Structures are given as C-alpha cells and as structure tokens.
Amino acid sequence: MGTNPKTTLYVGGLEENVTEGVLHAAFIPFGDIKDVSMPLDQSTQKHRGFAFVTYLDKEDAAAAMDNMHNAELYGRVLTVNYAQPIKIKGGEQGWASQPVWADADTWFERQQQEEGLQRLQAEHQATIEAAEAEDRKKLTEARDGETEAVDDEPTDPMAQAEAEALSINPPQES
Template sequence: MGTNPKTTLYVGGLEENVTEPVLHAAFIPFGDIKDVSMPLDQSTQKHRAFGFVTYLEKEDAAAAMDNMHNAELYGRVLTVNYAQPIKIKGGEQGWASQPVWADADTWFERQQQEEELQRLQVEHEATVKAAEEEGRKKLVQAREGETEDADDKMDPMAKAEAEALEENNA
C-alpha cells in the first residue's frame, strides 16, 4: 500500500513565493517526480514554508537530497530530509505537521463548512435580488396608482404586457 517513504523528501525553509511548480522545477533534474505538495495554512492560504517531493525512484530521491540539502532557493537555505509518514488510524493519511487529532476528519468538515457557507451566500444573494425585484414592482404599481398617465412611465415591456392583458380582457 502506501508509498515507500524513501522516495518522498521533506523540503523545509521555503521562501513564501515558492510554488509547487517552482519546487517541481528545482527537483526535476534528479529524476522523475511523481508528486509535489505544499500544505497550505488554512487561515492565510499560504504554504507553511515546507513541502514534499515524491520521486518514482528512491535513487533519484537520494541524489536530490544529497544535492539539495543546504542548497539555496530564492535566497533561502533548504533543509531536505526523507519525509516521515505519520501513521494515523492505521494508515498513511499524508504528511502533516499538525497533531494527529487535528487531521483527517477536520479537513473534510472544513470543506463541507466552506461549501455550506458558499451555498448560504448564494441563497442570500438570490433572496436579496428577489426582494429588490419585488420592491421595484411595488414602486411601479404605486406610481401607476398615483398618476393617470402611468403608461408613459412604465418600461416598454411592462407597457406591452399591460396592453396585451387589456386586449385579452376586452
């Protein structure tokens, strides 16, 4: 099952502008990369100054570690070690720098909460729009009641609809 930990490198000391493509480019000279990941801080949406590079071959990972440990990237000195898998609930749930209890379930809960918030926001916007529409209709109706020549103030569509209604009723 899980990946051989000897193919995954922990890369620490990343400058904040380093992105996954940058990390990939820095480590690809040593061999084929299977995966690059940089965990984001949920509150800032920035990475937490470390990432992981997984090679297909453990020899490539070893070469990358030998060459990239203490190397500079964007002016910062890198720390490159073999990543240690954290065993959670009997499986490898990825590489976390957080305590075990803060891991798997909460990420899904967080995703669900974000989706729920987005859904509520969309519903709220729809409600506000509907209320605004309703308000406009009431304004138009109020104006019609006030003035005899309301036809001139109605927009062409509403006027056409009103005339069609009158013809149908006639």
Template structure:
C-alpha cells in the first residue's frame, strides 16, 4: 500500500483562549487517541501563543474523530475551529516571508535603493547627453542656414535696391 504524502493526522485548532497551553490542549484531545505532538506557535513580541495550535495524532482515524467532536466545541469559554492542517509547502514554504531572517528584507530594500539611485543617475546622464546632442544639431542647422543665405536679387526688387544703396553709402 502506497503511503500518502499527507496522512491527515495533524489538526489545526483555532480560537484558543490565552489560558490554554500545550498541556491543556493535549489533555483536551487525548480522549480521541494517541497524540504524537502538540504545538502552539508563539508570537515573538509577546511570547504568548497566537490563539491557534496544532495537534498531531498517531492515527488518521483518531484525528478525524477529534476533528468531528472538537470543531465548534468550547474550551475555556472560546469556540474552537478544528480542521486538517495544511502542509507547509501550500502555505508558502520556502517562498513565505518567515523563511528568511528579518534583516533579509532590509538588505534587499537597501539594494533596491542603490539600484534606483544608479538608474536616476544614468537617466540624468542620458538626458544631459540628449540635450547636448540636440544643441549641437541646432547649431549645425543654424550654421548651414547661415551659409545658405543668398544675396538678394536687387535688380527685380525696388526695396532691395534701396537697401543696397543705403548700405553702400554707410560703408
């Protein structure tokens, strides 16, 4: 018989009161069968459990019986939510935020900031180069236009003839 990758022996127990600890959780679930492990993850800031825990039974039939009987049951005045725990890889596993140390995000933030500054510097340099190229192009066009200026045809234009005479007199 092939072994299933997830035997459904671990239960998620949500809605735990603050007073509930692993020993109380163990005692609440032991009537349904042999328990392999009980875990209540702690909040790092308060060092108290995060109002949920996990109970792992040796047999999946015991886990199913515990889930059927304890879901929506009361423990220390709080209604429990009991269902099968999801495998870690489904919740995020290696990709989850908790898989890296807290400073890892700070390091990547710093690297992102440095890359953004470098990009801004490159953009400014490119912008300056484009402005310089545009200015050089304008100067070149202006010089070409200067060379293209033709002498006015004085013979056919009476105004041009008068201007030419005035210019010759002033020279």
C-alpha cells in the first residue's frame, strides 16, 4: 500500500549538532519510530537543517507534531509538519508512494526555498534595522536642534514666555 504520508514528519530548524540519534530520542516518547532520515549536504557532510521522522502509527505522528512544533532543541525552534508526498515527474500517475526524500530534485527545491526564506528574513531584519537607525538619526537631530536653537526660528511660545519672564525677574538668590 506504500507509505502513508501522514506517518512521516518534516522536522526543520535543526541546529547543526543535532544527529539522527538525538532526533530519535526527542521523538520516541510519542510512539514507535520506523525511520529517521537526515539528508547530508554532499560537500560539507553536515545535515541541511532538516530531517524526516517516520512513525509506525499516524496517531503517534500527529501527537509528535502537536507537541514538537515550535519546541526547542539545542536552542533552536523546530518546525514540525507532515512531509509532503511528491508528484512523480512526467504525467498523471498521481501521488508518489515513495517517501519525499527519495527524489533528488525536491531537495534542491526545498533547499532553494529555505535559502529564499532566509534571504527574505535577512532582508526583513535589515529593513527593521535601517528603520531603527533612521529613527535614531531623527531623534539625534531633533535633540541637536533643541540645544542650538537659532534665534530667528519661532520657538515654542510657552518656552519663550518662560524665558522672557526669567529675564525680567531673575530668580532671587537667597
């Protein structure tokens, strides 16, 4: 009958020291695990920040997903959801019965998506930082403007009245 896609979980956001053994230990409390697969980057021989955990029972997979999504492992927040079955290339055979990691192209696509996402997050972060820097600059300029007020600029009328009152009646020294 092929693998039921609802028993295989995609686990993303893995810290680089996480191993298949660590994942197995983290996910075994929810039920019997059939397989833990952590694809390696061929050039670095390190994993790519994600793995697949396959349970024997879909109820266990569901419990693991509920409990482990957004959980922390080695200080990194995990993304846990059902692994997507992939369409076999070329034609209308419907869903593949092979696990999602069996097709090399999907890795590359997934990798590109993850890199795209990281790039977006980095750009978003840069935008926030630029906005904060801009705000700080405005605040600094505003502060500098107050200290060197040029006489011909209209100042705050209340402040002006107070300044005039002080110059007419200097505070009495006791």
